[in-house]
Amino acid sequence: METVTIQLKLLVDLVDLWNKKSHREYGSPNHSHSVPGVWDSDHGELANKPCAECVLYDEARRIVAEAHNAKVLAKYQPCGCIICTCEDEIQCQGCGAKHCGTHPLGQIPNPVYADA
């Protein structure tokens, strides 16, 4: 398969847009099948067939999710931030994490990623 490199952010923004547009996080924002990803039974020739368009959108979502999972910030960032490594996503449990204070929280300049 031919591949092109696109910025992850572009894909993330697109996926966000589709999710917003369709108020759900699966399938094509242009479709609302009664069964996700399957044409409705009153849809003539396509009835009950899997919807190829919805598959495309879900594939893009899958790539974004995969990229998110693969990229874990390294604990020590060049700016001075120490990333929380606690299992708790709401509150730090005292792992020694800190924010360097030179940029908005969560917007680390030139972030370094841990090897997945």
Ligand SMILES: [Zn+2]
């Ligand atoms: Zn569809």
Ligand SMILES: [Zn+2]
């Ligand atoms: Zn920082």
Ligand SMILES: [Zn+2]
């Ligand atoms: Zn922590």
